[in-house]
Amino acid sequence: MHELGIVFHVIKSVEEVGRQNCLSRVSAVTLEIGEVSGVVPSYLTDCWDWAVKKSDLLRGAELRTDLLPAVTHCDGCGQDYPTVAHGKTCPHCGSGDTWLLTGSELNIKEIEVPDPEPENSEIPQQIG
Amino acid sequence: MAGFQVIEVKESIFAENDRQADALRQKLKGEQTFLLNLMSSPGAxxxxxxxxTIEALKDELRIGVMEADIDSDVDARTIxxxxxxxxxxxxxxxxxLDADMxxxxxxxxxxxxxxLVVLENVGNLVCPAEFDTGAVKNAMILSVPEGHDKPLKYPLIFTVCDVLLINKIDVLPYFDxxxxKVTAYAKMRNPNIQIIPICAKTGEGIDAWADWLRQQVRDWQS
Known part of the structure; x- marks a missing residue:
């Protein structure tokens, strides 16, 4: 259900981009998902496949996900380390004075729009 | 073969909601209405x-309550x-709930x-924390039986809350x-968080909480 809420927000945002750019179809949406954002990409895809059926702009569109690694910075020694392996405690100096640098992101990176269908039924000539 | 055009969006999923939340806060400021977003697990x-809280403040403030639930109206009837x-x-x-809802x-x-309008959010420590509702302040209730480790397990909600009520302190002798520890863990996530121990059943600590809330409403209206 958490993922479903996120999916509804993505659809709303992409529909807004669609209005601004006068789009009639979107074929794919790419999200950037931080490693510790709390979102499970496979659940997201399941919710997506169900929810886009209700959107004229997005019907059948593919959801792609780019995972962004989580990195934590340590104020104790000034070094960065991978969050998932070490959590809040710095593996270099043992300090707990640390904060998440990246990894909580949930961004819409880009959307893919198919070129408009040719208006007549002739097969267009391939150029280039 | 049909070609594709790629449009770069590069925007947080929460960006549109954040804009709507800011607009709502501005509108509430104009109306001199303070909106509190109250969050917790189910049953806290x-x-x-x-x-x-209503008993303590209803003679001084004009209060309304919005109950958000997946189903039923038992909470609204109680209020x-x-x-x-x-x-x-x-x-x-x-x-x-999001800002638009x-x-x-x-x-x-x-x-x-x-x-004062209190929005009683859906009982959940994960999702409500991610969506700014447009409230002026966020409050959270953590009850003693849930355990003192919750700030470690659900860090985000502790980060976004201005005040943390520790409820059911009457049963402290029966739980570990x-x-x-809960104070240290919560402050680790959010050094500015205010922590007020209460017992809603006996009324203990409600005065301190009512004082905090009254002050927030007055600051917003001034």
């Missing part, structure tokens, strides 16, 4: 705490018994004559709940 005591106005919102299966709820409710 949101509705009971709210009834106590109705306190004599203040209440509205029940159904989220249609969603695990949280909150705005629609407030418009249907009619808040012009109110000093460490008040010092």
């Amino acid at each position: 005591g949101k509705t009971t705490t709210l009834c106590r 109705d018994g306190t004599g203040v106005r209440a509205i029940q919102l159904h989220t249609g299966g969603m695990c949280h 909150t705005k629609q709820g407030l418009e249907a409710f009619g808040t012009e004559e109110l000093d 709940f460490d008040m010092k």
Whole structure:
């Protein structure tokens, strides 16, 4: 259900981009998902496949996900380390004075729009 | 073969919601209405705490309550018994309220004559924390039986809350709940968080909480 809420927000945002750019179809949406954002990409895809059926702009569109690694910075020694392996405690100096640098992101990176269908039924000539 | 055009968006999923939340806060400022977003797990005591809070403040402030749940109107009926106005919102299966849903709820409710509106969010420590509702302040209730480790397990909600009520302190002797640890863990996530121990059932600590809330409403209206 958490993922479903996120999916509804993505659809709303992409529909807004669609209005601004006068789009009639979107074929794919790419999200950037931080490693510790709390979102499970496979659940997201399941919710997506169900929810886009209700959107004229997005019907059948593919959801792609780019995972962004989580990195934590340590104020104790000034070094960065991978969050998932070490959590809040710095593996270099043992300090707990640390904060998440990246990894909580949930961004819409880009959307893919198919070129408009040719208006007549002739097969267009391939150029280039 | 059909070609594709790629449009770069590069925007947080929460960006549109954040814009709507800011717009709602501005509107509320103009109306001199303070909106509190109250969050907790299911069963932490949101509705009971709210009834106590209403008793403590209803002679000084004009209060309204918006109950958000996936289904039923039991909470709105309970609040109705306190004599203040209440509205029940159904989220249609969603695990949280966003700014747009909150705005629609407030418009249907009619808040012009109110000093304080409390939004009782869906009982959940994960999703409500991610969506700014447009509230002026966020409050969270953690009850003793849930355990003192919750700030470690659900860090985000502790980060976004201005005040943390530790409820059901009357049962402290029966649980391994460490008040010092919960304070340290919560402050680790959010050094500015205010922590107020209460017992909604007996009324202990409600005065301190009512004082905090009254002050926030006055600051917002000044």
